[in-house]
Amino acid sequence: MQFFKNVWETLVTYHSLLLEGLGYTMLIALTGTIIGLIIGIIMGIIRTIPRAKTGFGRVVQKVGNFIISAYVEIFRGTPMMVQAMVIFWGYAFIAGGNTLPLVPAGIFIVSINTGAYMTEIVRGGIISIDKGQFEGAHAVGMTHFQTMFHVIIPQVMRNILPSVSNEFVINIKDTSVLNVIGVMELFYQAEKIQSMNLQIFETYVIICVIYFIMTFAVTRILRFFEKKLSGKKNYVICGSQSDPAAEIRVMEDEGDVR
Amino acid sequence: MSDKILELSHLAKKFGENEVLKDINLTVNRGEVISIIGSSGSGKSTMLRCINLLEEPTDGKIYFKGQDIQSKECKITEYRSKVGMVFQSFNLFNNMTALENCIRPQVTVLKRKRADAEKIAREFIEKVGMSAYVNARPSQLSGGQKQRIAIARALSMNPEVILFDEPTSALDPEMVGEVLAVMRDLSTTGLTMMVVTHEMQFAREVSTRVVFMDSGVILEDTVPEEIFTNPKEARTREFLTRILGTN
Numbered sequence: 001m002q003f004f005k006n007v008w009e010t011l012v013t014y015h016s017l018l019l020e021g022l023g024y025t026m027l028i029a030l031t032g033t034i035i036g037l038i039i040g041i042i043m044g045i046i047r048t049i050p051r052a053k054t055g056f057g058r059v060v061q062k063v064g065n066f067i068i069s070a071y072v073e074i075f076r077g078t079p080m081m082v083q084a085m086v087i088f089w090g091y092a093f094i095a096g097g098n099t100l101p102l103v104p105a106g107i108f109i110v111s112i113n114t115g116a117y118m119t120e121i122v123r124g125g126i127i128s129i130d131k132g133q134f135e136g137a138h139a140v141g142m143t144h145f146q147t148m149f150h151v152i153i154p155q156v157m158r159n160i161l162p163s164v165s166n167e168f169v170i171n172i173k174d175t176s177v178l179n180v181i182g183v184m185e186l187f188y189q190a191e192k193i194q195s196m197n198l199q200i201f202e203t204y205v206i207i208c209v210i211y212f213i214m215t216f217a218v219t220r221i222l223r224f225f226e227k228k229l230s231g232k233k234n235y236v237i238c239g240s241q242s243d244p245a246a247e248i249r250v251m252e253d254e255g256d257v258r
Numbered sequence: 259m260s261d262k263i264l265e266l267s268h269l270a271k272k273f274g275e276n277e278v279l280k281d282i283n284l285t286v287n288r289g290e291v292i293s294i295i296g297s298s299g300s301g302k303s304t305m306l307r308c309i310n311l312l313e314e315p316t317d318g319k320i321y322f323k324g325q326d327i328q329s330k331e332c333k334i335t336e337y338r339s340k341v342g343m344v345f346q347s348f349n350l351f352n353n354m355t356a357l358e359n360c361i362r363p364q365v366t367v368l369k370r371k372r373a374d375a376e377k378i379a380r381e382f383i384e385k386v387g388m389s390a391y392v393n394a395r396p397s398q399l400s401g402g403q404k405q406r407i408a409i410a411r412a413l414s415m416n417p418e419v420i421l422f423d424e425p426t427s428a429l430d431p432e433m434v435g436e437v438l439a440v441m442r443d444l445s446t447t448g449l450t451m452m453v454v455t456h457e458m459q460f461a462r463e464v465s466t467r468v469v470f471m472d473s474g475v476i477l478e479d480t481v482p483e484e485i486f487t488n489p490k491e492a493r494t495r496e497f498l499t500r501i502l503g504t505n
């Protein structure tokens with residue numbers, strides 16, 4: 001059949017372009033998600049700083065919280081494709097025609113876009129942690145930052161992992177919009193290939209399948225880690241109850257809890 | 259010779275219009291074990307939480323060894339490390355093992371070396387009889403076991419005072435004894451303790467002083483024998499009759 005023949009030929013002829021695109025897509029999606037998560041955590045820590053005592057501190061806090069809210073609203077309320085254009089050409093405008101290197105620009109755009117979503121995800125995660133965890137930490141003398149770093153954020157991370165995985169999958173797909181500034185991700189490569197082989201349908205079917213394989217594989221892998229991290233809820237106590245000298249150990253049950 | 263460690267002076271706390279503490283005056287000497295009793299809503303927890311600054315007093319002062327704890331010179335985290343707190347709901351860190359719960363605060367707040375902190379933590383965990391469970395996570399412990407670890411965590415900071423807010427109220431009856439036994443032990447070590455409790459027998463036998471609170475004020479403050487055999491105020495008598503279920 002003609003279709004399969006064309007697909008095969010495209011794969012053989014352009015596999016290096018496709019692989020390059022796949023590589024950039026994964027690189028940008030992964031680093032963008034990680035940096036976005038870090039942004040979200042930092043914003044979450046800043047937003048939960050206890051109310052300042054002095055008037056000046058309170059003003060700084062108000063302004064800070066306003067900026068964070070504005071950041072979240074603006075980046076969630078506009079398309080990433082438009083953000084990419086505004087940031088890329090905005091930089092060129094300010095820098096007198098110099099443009100940003102493409103891949104770092106792509107990572108930057110995806111990072112701050114994801115950061116806006118992560119800020120909300122982390123906020124939800126922090127709110128869902130029991131108040132007693134904060135009080136326990138404060139009562140032993142931990143500062144706000146220590147409380148967040150040692151007690152709260154580790155628990156938040158565990159709780160929000162499914163949302164973070166979800167963001168990663170979304171980013172794999174959404175990096176395709178970066179073609180508007182010429183980042184050589186997978187969609188950009190497809191455009192380039194179809195302009196050469198003139199097989200529009202076949203080319204896009206190929207990258208469609210590649211996108212699906214990427215998101216499917218990533219979803220499965222992350223779900224595996226989520227399961228691992230959510231931990232074994234059962235446990236067994238090994239040791240002897242009649243012989244107090246025998247060592248008692250609490251062991252995690254090997255059974256799967258889900 | 260009495261050695262003042264804590265002093266509450268005209269302490270007041272309002273939640274909006276609700277005056278929960280009104281002009282509280284209380285002096286705590288080093289080594290005292292003070293039980294705080296009173297009916298629900300009388301402000302017992304709020305008073306302890308103000309002492310630890312988990313709540314900010316709206317008026318009055320709190321002095322720790324003569325220093326105003328709300329002054330700029332007093333570092334709140336350092337103060338809190340010296341005044342431990344044990345909660346009704348335990349508040350162990352869910353992301354750490356029992357041992358780590360006792361180590362991490364020492365390392366982060368007191369800047370102790372990990373090895374030293376671990377040694378101290380193990381010592382106190384042993385003291386509360388929980389050595390077998392050092393590697394257990396809070397979710398794997400019973401209420402009484404959690405509370406004993408919470409006490410070990412507080413002790414690991416080598417505090418000068420420990421505040422207990424109804425440490426046994428969330429426990430099943432058969433676990434109350436194990437926690438009270440630990441606290442009884444502690445009371446003989448010279449540690450200063452303030453204990454909000456509904457365990458009247460504990461208050462009577464273990465404490466050196468009993469404070470009775472009613473609607474945000476301290477109505478009586480005397481030795482246990484006095485308050486249990488010869489309460490001065492009608493409110494105290496009423497409360498004791500109700501809670502002891504006799505006379």
Ligand SMILES: Nc1ncnc2c1ncn2[C@@H]1O[C@H](COP(=O)(O)OP(=O)(O)OP(=O)(O)O)[C@@H](O)[C@H]1O
Nearest residue numbers: 273276278296297298299300301302303304305424
């Ligand atoms: N964070 C808060 N905001 C508003 N009101 C509060 C708050 N905490 C406590 N209160 C109110 O303060 C009053 C005293 O509460 P507190 O918890 O100190 O009582 P308590 O003596 O410890 O009672 P219990 O024996 O039930 O623990 C109650 O009327 C309560 O509703």
Ligand SMILES: [Mg+2]
Nearest residue numbers: 302303304424
């Ligand atoms: Mg209370």
